[in-house]
Amino acid sequence: MTDRAATSSTQAVRDAVSRGAGRFVDELVEWLRIPSISGDPDNAEDVRLSAQWLAQNLQDTGFPTVEVWETPGLPAVFAQWPSDDPDAPTVVVYGHHDVQPVTPLESWEHPPFEPTVVSTPHGDRLHARGAADDKGQVLFHTLGVRAHLEATGRTSPAVHLKLIVEGEEESGSPHFAALLQERRDRLACDVVVVSDTGMWSRDTPTTCTGMRGLTDGQLNLRGPRGDIHSGSFGGAVRNPLTELSRVLAALHREDGSVAIDGFYDGVLPLTDTERALFGKLPYDEAIWLANAKSSTAYGEAGFSTLERVWARPTAEVNGLWGGYLGAGHKTIVPAEAHAKVSFRLVAGQDPLDIQAKVRDWLARVVPQGIDWDVEFYGPGVRPCLTPLDHPALEAVTRALSAAFGTEVLYTREGGSGPEADLQDVLEAPVVFLGVSLPDDGWHAPNEKVEIPLLLKGAEAAAHLWSDLARSLHP
Amino acid sequence: MTDRAATSSTQAVRDAVSRGAGRFVDELVEWLRIPSISGDPDNAEDVRLSAQWLAQNLQDTGFPTVEVWETPGLPAVFAQWPSDDPDAPTVVVYGHHDVQPVTPLESWEHPPFEPTVVSTPHGDRLHARGAADDKGQVLFHTLGVRAHLEATGRTSPAVHLKLIVEGEEESGSPHFAALLQERRDRLACDVVVVSDTGMWSRDTPTTCTGMRGLTDGQLNLRGPRGDIHSGSFGGAVRNPLTELSRVLAALHREDGSVAIDGFYDGVLPLTDTERALFGKLPYDEAIWLANAKSSTAYGEAGFSTLERVWARPTAEVNGLWGGYLGAGHKTIVPAEAHAKVSFRLVAGQDPLDIQAKVRDWLARVVPQGIDWDVEFYGPGVRPCLTPLDHPALEAVTRALSAAFGTEVLYTREGGSGPEADLQDVLEAPVVFLGVSLPDDGWHAPNEKVEIPLLLKGAEAAAHLWSDLARSLHP
Numbered sequence: 001m002t003d004r005a006a007t008s009s010t011q012a013v014r015d016a017v018s019r020g021a022g023r024f025v026d027e028l029v030e031w032l033r034i035p036s037i038s039g040d041p042d043n044a045e046d047v048r049l050s051a052q053w054l055a056q057n058l059q060d061t062g063f064p065t066v067e068v069w070e071t072p073g074l075p076a077v078f079a080q081w082p083s084d085d086p087d088a089p090t091v092v093v094y095g096h097h098d099v100q101p102v103t104p105l106e107s108w109e110h111p112p113f114e115p116t117v118v119s120t121p122h123g124d125r126l127h128a129r130g131a132a133d134d135k136g137q138v139l140f141h142t143l144g145v146r147a148h149l150e151a152t153g154r155t156s157p158a159v160h161l162k163l164i165v166e167g168e169e170e171s172g173s174p175h176f177a178a179l180l181q182e183r184r185d186r187l188a189c190d191v192v193v194v195s196d197t198g199m200w201s202r203d204t205p206t207t208c209t210g211m212r213g214l215t216d217g218q219l220n221l222r223g224p225r226g227d228i229h230s231g232s233f234g235g236a237v238r239n240p241l242t243e244l245s246r247v248l249a250a251l252h253r254e255d256g257s258v259a260i261d262g263f264y265d266g267v268l269p270l271t272d273t274e275r276a277l278f279g280k281l282p283y284d285e286a287i288w289l290a291n292a293k294s295s296t297a298y299g300e301a302g303f304s305t306l307e308r309v310w311a312r313p314t315a316e317v318n319g320l321w322g323g324y325l326g327a328g329h330k331t332i333v334p335a336e337a338h339a340k341v342s343f344r345l346v347a348g349q350d351p352l353d354i355q356a357k358v359r360d361w362l363a364r365v366v367p368q369g370i371d372w373d374v375e376f377y378g379p380g381v382r383p384c385l386t387p388l389d390h391p392a393l394e395a396v397t398r399a400l401s402a403a404f405g406t407e408v409l410y411t412r413e414g415g416s417g418p419e420a421d422l423q424d425v426l427e428a429p430v431v432f433l434g435v436s437l438p439d440d441g442w443h444a445p446n447e448k449v450e451i452p453l454l455l456k457g458a459e460a461a462a463h464l465w466s467d468l469a470r471s472l473h474p
Numbered sequence: 475m476t477d478r479a480a481t482s483s484t485q486a487v488r489d490a491v492s493r494g495a496g497r498f499v500d501e502l503v504e505w506l507r508i509p510s511i512s513g514d515p516d517n518a519e520d521v522r523l524s525a526q527w528l529a530q531n532l533q534d535t536g537f538p539t540v541e542v543w544e545t546p547g548l549p550a551v552f553a554q555w556p557s558d559d560p561d562a563p564t565v566v567v568y569g570h571h572d573v574q575p576v577t578p579l580e581s582w583e584h585p586p587f588e589p590t591v592v593s594t595p596h597g598d599r600l601h602a603r604g605a606a607d608d609k610g611q612v613l614f615h616t617l618g619v620r621a622h623l624e625a626t627g628r629t630s631p632a633v634h635l636k637l638i639v640e641g642e643e644e645s646g647s648p649h650f651a652a653l654l655q656e657r658r659d660r661l662a663c664d665v666v667v668v669s670d671t672g673m674w675s676r677d678t679p680t681t682c683t684g685m686r687g688l689t690d691g692q693l694n695l696r697g698p699r700g701d702i703h704s705g706s707f708g709g710a711v712r713n714p715l716t717e718l719s720r721v722l723a724a725l726h727r728e729d730g731s732v733a734i735d736g737f738y739d740g741v742l743p744l745t746d747t748e749r750a751l752f753g754k755l756p757y758d759e760a761i762w763l764a765n766a767k768s769s770t771a772y773g774e775a776g777f778s779t780l781e782r783v784w785a786r787p788t789a790e791v792n793g794l795w796g797g798y799l800g801a802g803h804k805t806i807v808p809a810e811a812h813a814k815v816s817f818r819l820v821a822g823q824d825p826l827d828i829q830a831k832v833r834d835w836l837a838r839v840v841p842q843g844i845d846w847d848v849e850f851y852g853p854g855v856r857p858c859l860t861p862l863d864h865p866a867l868e869a870v871t872r873a874l875s876a877a878f879g880t881e882v883l884y885t886r887e888g889g890s891g892p893e894a895d896l897q898d899v900l901e902a903p904v905v906f907l908g909v910s911l912p913d914d915g916w917h918a919p920n921e922k923v924e925i926p927l928l929l930k931g932a933e934a935a936a937h938l939w940s941d942l943a944r945s946l947h948p
Contacts, residue, residue, distance in 0.1 A: 212705060216803050225767040231686060231889025234818055235788035236779045237768040241813075242722060242791050249723035252716065293699040293809075294711040296843030305710045314709035317716050318806050319797035324814055329690050329851050331816045332792050335767075339715075340798055342805045344708055369770030377803050415705025 009151065010402045013462045016147035017455050024143040024458070025117075025126070025451060027057060031097075031135050032115040032128040038074050038098035038171045047074045047167050050097045054138070054165060055079075061142040062149075063163075069183065071175035074098065074167035078186065081145065081161045089190040089472040090160040091465070094422055095138035096169035096196060099130035100443045107445035122202065123452040131449035132440035137195040138165055140435075140454045144461025151462060158469035162189060166418075169196070173418040180425040190472055191392040191429055192422045193464070195457070197413065198436035200281055202450070205404040206411045207396050208432035209388065212310075214416035215351035215380030216318070216342030219247070219362070222371040223335060227323075230331040237333060238369045241322050244337035250365055251315045251341075255301040258315045258343075260361040266348035270311050273388060277410050278306050291438075310412035314344045344414065351380025381416040384423045384430050395467040396431045396460075403459035433460055483625060484876045487936045490621035491929050498617040498932070499591070499600070499925060501531060505571075505609050506589040506602040512548050512572035512645040521548045521641050524571045528612070528639060529553075535616040536623075537637075543657065545649035548572065548641035552660065555619065555635045563664040563946040564634040565939070568896055569612035570643035570670060573604035574917045581919035596676065597926040605923035606914035611669040612639055614909075614928045618935025625936060632943035636663060640892075643670070647892045654899040664946055665866040665903055666896045667938070669931070671887065672910035674755055676924070679878040680885045681870050682906035683862065686784075688890035689825035689854030690792070690816030693721070693836070696845040697809060701797075704805040711807060712843045715796050718811035724839055725789045725815075729775040732789045732817075734835040740822035744785050747862060751884050752780050765912075784886035788818045818888065825854025855890040858897045858904050869941040870905045870934075877933035907934055 036050035037043040051068050058066045058079040065080040077097065102112040110116040112129035119125075126136070145157055152158065164187060166176050180187065200206040223240035224233075253259045270278075285297060288305060299308040308314075322337035324330040343354055355376050366372045386393045388410065400408045423430045435457040441447040510524035511517040525542050532540045532553040539554040551571065576586040584590040586603035593599075600610070619631055626632065638661060640650050654661065674680040697714035698707075727733045744752075759771060762779060773782040782788075796811035798804040817828055829850050840846045860867045862884065874882045897904045909931040915921040 214705070214805065216805060223768065228766055228768075229889065230788075230790045230792060230816055231688070231783075231818060231887070233766045233768075233783060234790045234816075234888065235786055236771055236773045236782040237766050238770065238772045239790055241794045242726065244794070245719040245722035245791065248716060248719035292702055292707045292711050294697065294702075294707075294843065296712065297710055298712045298841075298843055299710045308710040309705075309707060312709055314704075316704045316708045316713055316805070316807060317719065317797065318704060318804060318808070319799050320715045320718070320811065321795040321799045323791065323793035325793050325795045329814060329816070330792060331688065331690060331790070333790060334792070337794065340803060342704055342708075342803070344705060367772075369768065369772055413705070414708065415703065 006402070012151035013147050013459050016150040017143060017458045017462065020143045020146055021455055024139065028126070028136055028139050029115040031057070031139065032130055033113055035113045036098050036130070036167070037101050038168045039101050044074060047098050051075045051077050051167055054097050057142060058163065061146060069179065071168070071179050073175050076164060076166040076179060078183070079163040081157055083158060083160050083469070084156045085158070085469070087473060088159050088469050090162065090188065091468060092162045092164055092187055092189040092192045092422070092426065092428070093141055094164055094192055094194045094196065094419070095134045096166045097135060097138060098167045098170050099135070100133070100170045102129050102445070104445065109446055112447070122450060125448050126451055127446065127448045129447050131447055132436040133442040133447065134169070134196045136449040136454050137434055137436065137457060140457040141195065141461055143458035145465070147458055148462035148465050152466060158465045161465065162187060169418065176418050177421045177425065180421055184425055187426055189426055189428050191431060191468065192426060194419050194422070194430055194432045195434055197432045197434035198438060198440065199434060200409065200411060202437060202453070204282060204409060205400050205406065206281070206409045207393070207400060208413055208434070209393060209410050210347060210385030211383065211413040211419055212313070212416055213345035213349065213351055213381045213383030213420060214342060215345065215354055215376055216340065217374055217376035219339045219341055219374045220372060221247070221337045221366065223369065224333060225335060227332040227334050230333050234333055238367060239333045240337035240370060241334060243367060243370045244322065244339055247362070247365055248317055248339060256298070257300050258313065260315070260357055261364070262357050263313065263354070267313060267346055268348040268385065270307060274311070274410070275307065278304070281306070281409055281411070309414035311346055313346050313349055316342050316344070318342050344416070345383045347383050347385035349383060351382060355380070382420045382424055384420045386429045386431055390429055391471045392429050392431050392468065395464060395471045396433055398467055399460040399463035400433070402463045403456045433457065433464065480876070483940070486625035487621050487933050490624040491617060491932045491936065494617045494620055495929055498613065502600070502610055502613050503589040505531070505613065506604055507587055509587045510572050510604070510641070511575050512642045513575050518548060521572050525549045525551050525641055528571050531616060532637065535620060543653065545642070545653050547649050550638060550640040550653060553637040555631055557632060557634050557943070558630045559632070559943070561947060562633050562943050564636065564662065565942060566636045566638055566661055566663040566666045566896070566900065566902070567615055568638055568666055568668045568670065568893070570608045570640045571612060572641045572644050573609070574607070574644050576603050576919070578919065583920055586921070596924060599922050600925055601920065601922045603921050605921055606910040607916040607921065608643070608670045610923040610928050611908055611910065611931060614931040615669065615935055617932035619939070621932055622936035622939050626940060632939045635939065636661065643892065650892050651895045651899065654895055658899055661900055663900055663902050665905060665942065666900060668893050668896070668904055668906045669908055671906050671908035672912060672914065673908060674883065674885060676911060676927070678756060678883060679874050679880065680755070680883045681867070681874060682887055682908070683867060683884050684821060684859030685857065685887040685893055686787070686890055687819035687823065687825055687855045687857030687894060688816060689819065689828055689850060690814065691848055691850035693813045693815055693848045694846060695721070695811045695840065697843065698807060699809060701806040701808050704807050708807055712841060713807045714811035714844060715808060717841060717844045718796065718813055721836070721839055722791050722813060730772070731774050732787065734789070734831055735838070736831050737787065737828070741787060742821040742859065744781060748785070748884070749781065752778070755780070755883055755885070783888035785820055787820050787823055790816050790818070792816050818890070819857045821857050821859035823857060825856060829854070856894045856898055858894045860903045860905055864903055865945045866903050866905050866942065869938060869945045870907055872941055873934040873937035876937045877930045907931065907938065
């Protein structure tokens with residue numbers, strides 16, 4: 001496509017989105033009125049209502065196949081719109097239609113389920129629970145696909161388009177992996193587009209290229225068979241609390257790196273390009289520290305704060321207990337000590353392999369006279385990462401750039417989510433198309449979304465389907 | 475005194491004790507029927523009754539002055555029997571008349587307050603709560619002083635004899651230090667004889683030469699102002715649980731010694747003689763480990779287990795907590811971490827000085843970005859130690875040797891008790907005259923005492939008053 005053709009296509013998409021914006025906002029407001037809180041059993045019917053509402057809306061949008069998929073918990077919505085080009089690539093869009101609880105209610109400026117539009121110098125802002133996380137970002141795909149058809153004159157999308165919108169994301173996606181396994185044939189695809197994240201800032205559109213994985217568990221140390229008197233015996237037997245402290249202190253080296261043997265084996269290093277692109281983000285450490293409720297940054301030597309949370313694996317103690325915890329004193333050498341530990345993982349690491357390495361390391365560092373065991377909470381979450389030069393990621397970058405008219409940069413997520421299941425079960429790369437802002441108030445009172453950014457999201461989606469049709473199967 | 479005179483005196487004391495044994499046991503049984511549990515408010519009247527009973531018994535024994543001393547809690551008993559030699563040294567005997575609770579009652583073979591005599595190959599054994607700790611060991615002093623008078627033909631003891639028998643020892647002696655301060659003039663003395671400990675074994679009479687001191691408190695570390703998400707922030711801020719672990723791991727060096735700067739300043743080293751005498755004790759590490767409910771001994775390099783618990787200072791973690799302690803997982807970097815720590819101290823160390831050194835050390839080892847404070851539980855307990863060549867200790871050694879007819883060895887106590895208050899407030903050396911056995915079941919169900927050993931205690935006391943009169947003011 002020539003520059004001129006690209007520009008004219010950009011304008012055509014923008015015009016189409018603009019024409020559909022009114023209907024889109026009206027529909028989003030309607031959907032946001034449904035309090036689809038998956039974490040509260042009292043709202044289970046609302047989550048079902050939300051699924052029905054979305055299914056109807058996707059049918060009205062033109063998806064020829066729309067199904068509500070039941071799970072042992074709350075339902076997901078599946079929709080499919082094949083391309084008239086049988087050789088077109090297949091895309092699965094992921095989002096969720098359930099929302100977080102709203103306590104404490106008194107902290108909300110506008111009632112969470114009475115969506116309220118407020119004008120600002122940056123355009124209209126829509127206040128409601130779920131506006132950004134994730135109903136607004138699911139629904140912009142209906143506007144996006146309509147604009148895609150209108151701007152291209154097509155009657156079906158340029159890609160085989162599928163949507164999977166789950167209903168239990170805010171409850172930890174307890175049945176999602178099983179659903180993916182069960183429906184993997186229906187969900188088969190070439191790329192997964194996740195619309196459940198945000199971007200750096202209003203002026204800095206970004207896409208996420210990966211999320212850290214996770215494995216966590218509980219470590220138990222046992223010394224004396226019961227608590228013993230620290231006067232009579234203290235100084236002559238090993239104290240499980242001291243030994244636990246030594247183990248946890250030994251988890252890291254002086255330079256902040258994790259000391260478990262082989263922990264970094266296979267870790268994909270950051271490329272110079274990635275570091276340079278991270279470095280272009282308008283990062284303000286004071287703002288980051290305020291969000292971290294912390295006064296000082298600290299971590300693995302040789303890495304910036306963003307690199308530490310996005311691209312480096314960690315070992316963290318999440319909880320710790322043992323011995324006497326009451327008021328005043330009880331001078332004992334206690335029988336037991338416990339810690340909850342978690343490991344964030346990056347591309348090249350595997351949670352089960354890390355569990356084995358943690359066990360091997362514990363066997364080496366826990367001294368004689370102390371019994372230990374470690375219980376991991378399940379198989380963990382694999383990290384996911386899409387390389388910068390992956391065609392699907394390049395396509396997302398171009399789509400966002402066309403929508404925003406500016407350079408697109410890259411972020412990652414330090415946390416761990418169901419995206420890894422999508423990647424692993426569907427055996428497809430995951431890319432991220434999200435337009436929420438860091439101050440949108442996810443999981444907090446006064447959640448809101450910027451309507452102009454949702455429209456940019458729709459534009460980007462419209463571009464993306466055309467681009468992926470060209471770039472994935474050139 | 476010639477050897478022959480000594481032998482004849484030994485026999486005279488033994489005969490006198492033997493003649494008084496029946497009355498002594500009858501009276502002890504009567505006293506043991508009173509359930510003087512200081513820790514249970516329901517038994518407060520019993521503790522008062524016990525004080526009255528003892529006061530009456532001491533009057534009947536011949537003490538010209540007997541007083542019940544009230545405290546804000548439960549009463550102590552004071553008795554005084556001046557020597558007819560105004561230049562005689564003054565001795566204070568310390569014991570207590572309250573007892574431990576008796577739960578679980580179903581574990582007792584004989585009802586705890588229905589004293590039961592059982593014959594054994596080693597002689598009669600008296601089963602009851604308080605038989606060994608401490609009523610039996612208080613009451614043998616009445617038999618001891620009667621035997622002392624009878625065997626020497628005196629009408630008053632060879633020393634100015636005072637008894638202070640407190641009623642709240644099993645509740646932590648909350649009012650004892652204040653009572654000592656208030657009554658220090660009445661309690662003025664040259665030496666304190668504590669009869670509230672035991673000896674090594676039936677065949678190895680010993681006396682205790684010291685007890686460790688103690689200071690303990692709570693250490694608090696604070697990182698983020700609230701719990702933060704370990705995915706979003708983990709790896710880029712200091713984790714208070716990790717930092718607490720590092721601090722507690724740094725408390726000890728590789729060789730098991732305490733790493734706090736200056737911690738060992740002034741510590742009185744064990745002499746070769748003391749180590750040799752400890753070495754003569756028939757010590758069985760398997761038995762010690764069984765009592766310690768432990769499989770392996772461990773401690774400061776270069777010291778035996780007994781040296782470690784008796785003669786070396788320690789740092790112990792008694793409790794530890796922070797972060798998420800519930801079921802399952804919550805992947806946070808927590809805001810706070812807490813530990814209860816205690817330090818056992820030996821002669822040459824001062825609790826307040828150690829508190830200052832702990833603070834200085836914490837200021838050095840806790841890193842930037844972590845706030846900390848430490849709150850000590852009061853001024854602590856000073857260690858006490860009587861040198862082996864102290865005349866009072868030599869007198870106790872001779873008295874026990876005369877009673878048991880064998881060599882007397884030395885022990886110490888790893889714990890910390892009101893003995894330090896006696897030493898500090900009365901400014902007098904403390905020696906220990908106790909005949910309980912390690913298996914007497916202190917604080918446990920089925921407490922018992924060996925009647926033949928109580929009689930040996932009475933013999934030793936009878937000898938001690940004559941000996942101290944000669945050796946303290948020669």
